[in-house]
Amino acid sequence: MGPGYGLGSVAEGRYFHFDAADSDEGRVQRLRAFDLQSGQPLWSVQQPFDYRDLYGYEAGPRGTPTVAGDKVFTMGVDGVLCCRRVEDGKLEWSVDTNERYGVVQNFFGVGSSPLIHEDKVIVQVGGSPPEDQAIAPGRLDRVIPNGSAVIAFDRDSGKEVWRCGQDLASYSSPRTLQIGSQTVVLMFARNHLLAIDPEQGKVLWEHRHRADLLESVNAMMPVVRGDQVFISECYDIGGALLQVTLDGVQRIWEDAGKPRRNQAMRCHWSTPILIDGYLYGCSGRNNPDSDFRCVRWDTGEVAWNDERRIRTSVTLAGDHLVVWDEKGRMQIVRPTPERLDVVAEYDFRDRLSYYCWAAPIVVGNRMLIRGDENVLCLALDVSE
Numbered sequence: 001m002g003p004g005y006g007l008g009s010v011a012e013g014r015y016f017h018f019d020a021a022d023s024d025e026g027r028v029q030r031l032r033a034f035d036l037q038s039g040q041p042l043w044s045v046q047q048p049f050d051y052r053d054l055y056g057y058e059a060g061p062r063g064t065p066t067v068a069g070d071k072v073f074t075m076g077v078d079g080v081l082c083c084r085r086v087e088d089g090k091l092e093w094s095v096d097t098n099e100r101y102g103v104v105q106n107f108f109g110v111g112s113s114p115l116i117h118e119d120k121v122i123v124q125v126g127g128s129p130p131e132d133q134a135i136a137p138g139r140l141d142r143v144i145p146n147g148s149a150v151i152a153f154d155r156d157s158g159k160e161v162w163r164c165g166q167d168l169a170s171y172s173s174p175r176t177l178q179i180g181s182q183t184v185v186l187m188f189a190r191n192h193l194l195a196i197d198p199e200q201g202k203v204l205w206e207h208r209h210r211a212d213l214l215e216s217v218n219a220m221m222p223v224v225r226g227d228q229v230f231i232s233e234c235y236d237i238g239g240a241l242l243q244v245t246l247d248g249v250q251r252i253w254e255d256a257g258k259p260r261r262n263q264a265m266r267c268h269w270s271t272p273i274l275i276d277g278y279l280y281g282c283s284g285r286n287n288p289d290s291d292f293r294c295v296r297w298d299t300g301e302v303a304w305n306d307e308r309r310i311r312t313s314v315t316l317a318g319d320h321l322v323v324w325d326e327k328g329r330m331q332i333v334r335p336t337p338e339r340l341d342v343v344a345e346y347d348f349r350d351r352l353s354y355y356c357w358a359a360p361i362v363v364g365n366r367m368l369i370r371g372d373e374n375v376l377c378l379a380l381d382v383s384e
Helices: 097-101
Strands: 009-011 014-023 026-035 041-048 066-068 071-075 080-085 091-096 115-117 120-124 150-154 160-164 175-179 182-188 192-197 202-208 223-225 228-232 239-244 249-254 273-275 278-283 291-296 302-305 312-317 320-325 329-334 341-347 361-363 366-370 375-379
Touching: 009 066, 009 361, 014 041, 026 071, 026 080, 041 080, 041 091, 066 115, 080 097, 080 120, 091 097, 115 175, 115 182, 223 273, 273 312, 278 312, 312 361
Parallel strands: none
Antiparallel strands: 009 014, 014 026, 026 041, 066 071, 071 080, 080 091, 115 120, 120 150, 150 160, 175 182, 182 192, 192 202, 223 228, 228 239, 239 249, 273 278, 278 291, 291 302, 312 320, 320 329, 329 341, 361 366, 366 375
16 A cells, blocks of 8 residues: 555445555555455556645545445545545546645645535635735644635535635544534534534534644544533643533533643544443553543543553444554453453554554454555454
8 A cells, every 4th residue: 555544444345545656647646446355456546646744744645535325535635625436436526625725734734534414525624815825834823714614515516515614624524413403513623623504504603622832733533422522632731521502512521721641531643432431542642641541421530541651543343442553553442441451462563564543444344454554454253
């Protein structure tokens, strides 16, 4: 596999992988489809792109393909949104959101994935007015939003349906929340959690949540239970549990103001999983201040934390957790607030190289994991 940080998506027995590669056309972003069971390639399409990371990270996609019906949607590291046919990868339409909406380059490029809601493709953009285009890449402290934090496009034609939100882009992705009979789109943008009416394209409310550090980013996906939402960052203010309505939010608990060692959950790029009233996930920015832990949802009390000091991602597989560290080691964990209950451990460091940042995918009796240069598909024993 070529440069990139996302693992991909599975739908209809196919695995869709989005990465970068060198070709006769120069540097390209590439979308490929594979048969999930055999790994045989089905098709491959590519599109030239030009991106240089400000911090020297890989110049490949950060987002994940989104599959809906007979279409697959990708958002490149360069901000190009593409709609392709699942059958053969043929391009239906594309929009260069960076160019069209005046996006000043973010620290690590574009790293958000599309959300499909009814007949709309909803993406995070975060553009700026023309006078800001001369501002140096990464100087987001000098950039003014132009009302394009979130944009909806018609999924069939690619035409803009609406735009809203006075904010810049983060590395999170939009998701839906049900408040009574109203479907709401949540977007954890650079500075705020936005609640959006997806029919009218109207921001219902915004809640500020970001560290003051210029280079800080929001990257986890909001975790939802009923009308409560958990959000978190790792640079300063940590996590917060919010009670939400159509009119606004109230804090149930928050980490802000506490020393880092006393904060409940400081999420970097990994999203925790909620099971039976407890969050399980990685807290911390870098090693050695990172650990896997269990946190009570309604109070923020830390039930336990792993003694290993390493960054991890987590996936639910049946009634167990797959805890995947960035070096390529895996733990199968029984979720319980009593203790870290590891039932099995596996080491893939001889087959996968650092960075193992993407959370594993579990579909039926298959598990997909990725390192820096390749993807492994594992057969799971589901007999027990």
